[in-house]
Amino acid sequence: MLSERQKEIINASFELISEGGIQALTIKNLSKKIGISEPAIYRHYENKMQILCGILESFKIQTANLLGKILNNDDNGFVKIEELFTRLFQIFNENPSIVAVIFSEEIFMNEEILKNKVAGLMKENDNLLQKLIIQAQEVNIMRSDIPASHISTLLMGTVRLLVKRWQLSNYNFNIVEEGMNQLNSLKTILKV
Amino acid sequence: MLSERQKEIINASFELISEGGIQALTIKNLSKKIGISEPAIYRHYENKMQILCGILESFKIQTANLLGKILNNDDNGFVKIEELFTRLFQIFNENPSIVAVIFSEEIFMNEEILKNKVAGLMKENDNLLQKLIIQAQEVNIMRSDIPASHISTLLMGTVRLLVKRWQLSNYNFNIVEEGMNQLNSLKTILKV
DNA sequence: TGTTAGTTAGTGAGTAATCACTAACTTTGC
DNA sequence: GCAAAGTTAGTGATTACTCACTAACTAACA
Incomplete structure (x- = not known):
């Protein structure tokens, strides 16, 4: 099961891709959209590939x-x-x-x-x-x-x-x- | 009309996108595929956007x-x-x-x-x-x-x-x- | 015809910005 | 008191793009 934060990350990913294509899906943009720092993302997903798999x-x-x-x-x-x-x-x-x-x-x-x-x-x-x-x-x-x-x-x-x-x-x-x-x-x- | 080099750049762009998606279309990869230096690309297209328009x-x-x-x-x-x-x-x-x-x-x-x-x-x-x-x-x-x-x-x-x-x-x-x-x-x- | 000036297409070295990702430390909540 | 979730401050690699410079060719003109 996904944690609340993980759901938030996946949802933010959808939004970012929707706004500017796959090139807009960066850890920086993700963290900005959610309102946490970049490294905090890595507390919930091992790496970017895992986020893409999550999507x-x-x-x-x-x-x-x-x-x-x-x-x-x-x-x-x-x-x-x-x-x-x-x-x-x-x-x-x-x-x-x-x-x-x-x-x-x-x-x-x-x-x-x-x-x-x-x-x-x-x-x-x-x-x-x-x-x-x-x-x-x-x-x-x-x-x-x-x-x-x-x-x-x-x-x-x-x-x-x-x-x-x-x-x-x-x-x-x-x-x-x-x-x-x-x-x-x-x-x-x-x-x- | 496109020069020979411009045609070469557009063709190489098609190949790169085909091989690895839009993220593979970089000036570096383009120059490598064609066999010239990166700055040489800019002798033929003002910037990357012009290359995308060319495609x-x-x-x-x-x-x-x-x-x-x-x-x-x-x-x-x-x-x-x-x-x-x-x-x-x-x-x-x-x-x-x-x-x-x-x-x-x-x-x-x-x-x-x-x-x-x-x-x-x-x-x-x-x-x-x-x-x-x-x-x-x-x-x-x-x-x-x-x-x-x-x-x-x-x-x-x-x-x-x-x-x-x-x-x-x-x-x-x-x-x-x-x-x-x-x-x-x-x-x-x-x-x- | 020989010199001068200009153009085209290239080069290596470097720019600031951005990328994914990390080490080390602090805060928060049970 | 401890684990989870956050922070700041960095890493090396890569991005598009620019710099000063050069070899090779062409056009202009006395």
């Missing part, structure tokens, strides 16, 4: 949480997918700094260890989404003339690009609203 | 070139879109280091000027793609029950995610082949 871990826990809730309800696959993305848009809307990290794998690209962790996370989420898609295809509410893996890429890719545009626009449109519109088009295309 | 400019010219060729042929919108993405996959396959820059906007996120340039570039390409989509919709070979803007996001987003996965996997699958497969599914979904 990924935090993201992992959050998505596992979200997916767990949605997977365990009684809805069919199609509705679950809808719920998943709707909830995602809401989370991003409430906490835009998450976006800068979640869909920006480049941040972790310069370290092979982190790169592999990111790839693993993406693969995990892809597998879960594919399961939901197959569920929907089996009860014949989603078209089955293209493979679930392609639908998964299509869904995730579309959402990612939409969110990336939102970020590049300095969050100047309503991501929940636009997300729901785009989701409706996806439904039109994917229903049988 | 974006280079990308802009390349895409304009590609899009120009495809827009000016006689094919219908659907075929043009197919050609566009097929050609894109081929380019990525031949020069993977481009991918690390093109679909990694975070690289330019820490400077507002660069961020705006990236956003502008994305918007331009989106507009062009939407034109092709509308062409195809008008001659009734692409479904018109969802707006062209949504189809554009869907197409670009899917391709981006596929390419990103390819990058994260250390290019260990055939992007041209997988790209064509995914493209076929998109065609199935989008044709009337």
